[in-house]
Amino acid sequence: MKSGFLKPSNMARASKILERNLFYLPFWVIPITATTNYKGVFERLTPPVVKEGKLEKKYNWLVLGRKATDFPTRDYEVPLEGKIPYDFKRIEGFAKVLNSEIERDDALDVARQQIEESHRFLIKQDVDRVIEMKTEFDAGEAVYLHAPAWRIVYEYKSGRYGIWLDGATGAIIKGDIPAASFGLV
Numbered sequence: 001m002k003s004g005f006l007k008p009s010n011m012a013r014a015s016k017i018l019e020r021n022l023f024y025l026p027f028w029v030i031p032i033t034a035t036t037n038y039k040g041v042f043e044r045l046t047p048p049v050v051k052e053g054k055l056e057k058k059y060n061w062l063v064l065g066r067k068a069t070d071f072p073t074r075d076y077e078v079p080l081e082g083k084i085p086y087d088f089k090r091i092e093g094f095a096k097v098l099n100s101e102i103e104r105d106d107a108l109d110v111a112r113q114q115i116e117e118s119h120r121f122l123i124k125q126d127v128d129r130v131i132e133m134k135t136e137f138d139a140g141e142a143v144y145l146h147a148p149a150w151r152i153v154y155e156y157k158s159g160r161y162g163i164w165l166d167g168a169t170g171a172i173i174k175g176d177i178p179a180a181s182f183g184l185v
Helices: 102-123
Strands: 016-042 049-064 127-137 143-156 159-166 172-175
Touching: 016 102, 049 102, 102 127
Parallel strands: none
Antiparallel strands: 016 049, 016 127, 016 143, 143 159, 159 172
């Protein structure tokens, strides 16, 4: 709360932490290669041009194993190099360990859907209108793991804001900040 120029300068002093919760969140990490062949129309110039292309990317796609949550999965990168075997004795007593609500096959389906949406977004950087799009997947063995994340809720000038922190590194995953006042009218 002390650094950054887009936040109010007194945020650290004037904020009050309302909630601090440590969660061990369930994730499926799916190594997957997605290849999308597409055809679209580039309409930004006259006359419109039909373009064909191929988009191929390799991912370690992260799927949160919970059905309803506000966790910003796309903004989070699980630090796989810090992965250790699960040991319940090492979990803090106040932490909430959440189990997965989806199975491996369901996680793979979610990953496929999300990757198709991501590829459609990327393709629309190249064409204005997608005519055809077909994506093929080559998935490896999914890994199930739990990762620690802190959910902090704080108050600033009677507004409530939330922050997600990586429990392994302390880095901010995503946070809401109040608008700064720069004295402009």
